[in-house]
């Protein structure tokens with residue numbers, strides 16, 4: 577297994593550049609990259625992103641979850657290319673043409689292209705929530721369906737909860753990237769997440785990358801929380817981690 581630290585993206589959800597820079601600095605060397613999403617991007621835009629991750633900074637996961645008609649999503653992906661994100665997100669519910677347009681737009685960056693990940697079913701949702709929006713199927717079934725569609729549409733991987741990792745891996749193969757939020761160490765609050773596992777459980781299930789936010793960022797000592805998570809993964813996997 578690759579070293580666990582490099583497989584963790586710390587989700588920094590704040591509107592403030594100083595706070596984001598502080599947390600990124602505290603977890604540097606312990607996690608593999610920084611995830612910045614809607615809250616930060618809406619408040620601070622591309623300049624704010626550059627201020628946190630910079631040219632020589634940690635790998636960037638730009639989690640904007642684009643969901644619009646194909647032409648608009650492709651334009652959004654192209655507009656983000658100068659930020660050189662390692663990963664970007666779109667919503668798989670946007671459909672195959674939208675996902676294909678996003679993948680093609682990313683490919684225009686050549687070797688430096690971001691990997692496009694399609695969000696399947698948000699980790700904050702359970703079966704009852706899906707039913708409320710008219711999708712009366714088991715969550716896992718819907719996630720696998722969307723993951724297969726995403727793969728067929730040319731994207732690099734999906735965002736799914738740890739509960740579906742093994743199923744998606746079996747359906748989509750070893751090279752399809754599984755980026756997994758809904759990660760909660762046993763000592764952390766669940767917050768609004770509904771489909772969760774511990775970091776070690778999610779990696780054991782086959783996740784490629786873990787997205788971990790509040791268990792680190794809401795801790796009074798984010799650096800110590802990040803180190804504790806990595807140590808727990810090492811303890812679980814022993815020398816191979």
Ligand SMILES: O=c1ccn([C@@H]2O[C@H](COP(=O)(O)O)[C@@H](O)[C@H]2O)c(=O)[nH]1
Pocket residue numbers: 587589613639695697698699700735736757758759767769787788789790791
């Ligand atoms: O299904 C999804 C897709 C994205 N996210 C994002 O991951 C982080 C998780 O943060 P925590 O504080 O660890 O809950 C957050 O930025 C979400 O926007 C997700 O949770 N679930």
